[in-house]
Amino acid sequence: MNTTTRRLASIVMVMFLTLLVSTTWIQFFAADRLNSDPRNARALYAQFGTDRGPIVVDGEAVASSVPSDDEWNYQREYERGRLYAPLTGYYSLVSGTSGIERAENDFLAGSADALWVERVQNLLTGSDPQGSAVELTVDAAAQEAAWDALGDQRGAVVALEPSTGKILAMVSKPTFNPNDLATHNTGEANEAYLNLLNDENQPLLSRATATTQPPGSTFKLITAAAALESGDYAPDTVVDAPSTYTLTGTRTDVGNFGGTSCASSGQMTLADAMRISCNTAFLDLGGDLGAEAMNEQAEKFGFGSGYDVPFSTAASQYDPDPDEMSTAQVELSGIGQGSVTSTPLQVAMVSAAIANGGEVMAPYSVDTIRDAELQVVSETRPSSNGRAISEETASQLTDMMVSVVEDGSGTTAQIPGVTVAGKTGTAQHGDNSAPPHVWFTGFAPADDPQVAVAVLVEEGGTLGGSATGGRVAAPIAKAVIEAVLNG
Template identity: 45%
Template structure:
């Protein structure tokens, strides 16, 4: 081989090595940087080249994928979007994803390793697995009953299966259609601005992301603390409770909406929601007992996921006696999400057991094979079985002969608690109307469903607003929908 050929061969080899080195740099060393470059559209094009997996409520697909002529071929579509928006959230090509669309994104878009049927082959080929389907715990009938009951008024509903923690309904009102945010372009940008500027906050998931003063519904927690600590041993015995009651260390006189609360028993004070009795009871207990009991029901837990994150329901851990008194009737700085108050009702209705709430029952791949299943687990033993039985007696008296008669369901035993929470400067705002409840078959100590309802803008004059009048009928409709449905696994009691 002559000299020129050798030089040419060496030069070609050098070029080949340089090419290989550059390819290695591009594909391995710099790959992450190129992939993350906002100008790189390949990832988005690949992501939206196939339909997204669906979210289901019962057997119904409440999401879908719609083909377009754009470079990003498929956009998200929704069936009854406003009805299920507090569950699904949105999946947008422009603004990302929220709620289940966000937390289950890798399963829905097919990037989760759990969906791979042939992991080694897909790792070699880099082929994108088709998205899986997320099967929720939502009962469509209960969801519809809650949505129709709120009828566009600001508020929220949360319903649970006390035995498992399955979330049966999660509604926030007013709502919005997530389809308006699905694609890209000026119309999506305009919809995003309109929704975010709306003073009604339709994109706020009030059921899990908004906290409210729980008002008198918190008296369930206070009563539980008194019974568990031994401060109250006989709920029918008269208490020493002046009316009006002067808050400890202050000149503030606390009064009641109605008469008959002076020295009332816990049984009567609970039925008729006497603030003075429960405020004094909370002050006598002290902050430690009240806070400990509240935390056993789920308050002050900032790590709750269903799997979307849930706003922390709050009870201050350091309070003066007057602040404890106000907290014990659901005022001061005490706040709760509707889901939290549904958890309180569920624990009472299930012998004191508080199951961790969850909204995803199982996930299947595109072939229908189950790849993951939820496993119910105990979050806390909120109260003992004996205390739970006494709380059931109190809550059931509210419905049979108290402030919550609007929640009664023929043939079922219903327990409830009304609440009218003051708020605003000098409590001048329209009060929030609360109701929490459960329903159980006669003769059974375990409830089949638990519900919490809050109505922010109850359509009534201030003096007439109450949880029993505005929120209880909604709770009753949701419970009836669950009890009549096949998902409950129950037969109506005989004689109903």
């Protein structure tokens, strides 16, 4: 072989090896990155050309794929889209996915590993792939009741089944219509998405799970739980309840709602302080318990951690750094103010744990997933996140919450023939110039809990500065509880 031939052969061999390496790299190592690249038109055609599975509530599809007269074959369609948006999320050519659409994408698209038998059959028969149906835990009647009762007010409602953690209702307002984002008219879809992103009310963010607010007096449940768990307090323990309370190390006086006095004697039992939601008593109690005990109790209920339900939620928080809190800050935390923030989901979980004898169940919204032949391929099993309080403490808190509804701050949550346990909340926020947020959380029936609920109405809703949790939020919770119990 002469020199020229050897050189030519070497060049050909190098080119062959380069082609082999580059092809292997593209098909194996870079495959996932290229498939997920938004500029990859083939991936988009494959994705939107699939008969995506439905999202189902009480046997009815609230999200489904319908044939489209364009190159994409199918378009996503949402029934009562605004009602279920905090759960379903959206599926869009322009803005991608969110909510259940994102969390359960592999099943909905028919590409999950659990569907490998069906995928092989499709490959062998040449059949088009079909997505699986995702069945939610949501109670349609409870969802409707929460939507209607919240009305045009900004806020959120979450209802849970205490014994399992099933999400029975999840409403957030203002919300959005996923159909506006699902359209194949990319210009319209992009305009709708930008309008939602630029909306100061942030309708794309679920107020039920994605944003946190001061929980106000609903947090007194955790303060009372920490006190009872310490062994130093009982429901009939007499605590200080002055007309005003000066935060330690400051000149700031904090009073009770409406400037009222909790007790003429300046003292009352812990149970009575809970019943009328006495601020000064719980300020003193929070300071006495200390940051470590308060933070530990909050974490046992779930503060400090987000959840996958299966989409991710924001983490509620006692304080970013409990070790550095001043005494005044700890005192404020006793009434759910200062650095304490929470999602309505987390507040509902506190009530659900008390209703469940102190055990915290992991929240979830997907019940079962069925393939195209309606066979169950995945089913969520209830799981425990641990015990927040003892059964005795849970029983004591239940009795205290019942008194709140029977003759305390939450009487508007009463239901004839049903014993309701609850707690109201009014929370200052920001620079305190805006009307307070109002809350209610509770469960029923108190002796056989079927539903736990949390309601947040921002800036007092329709009543503004004159609103209280009892006047505005409690009636909403009542409507949801009734819907579940009557279902």
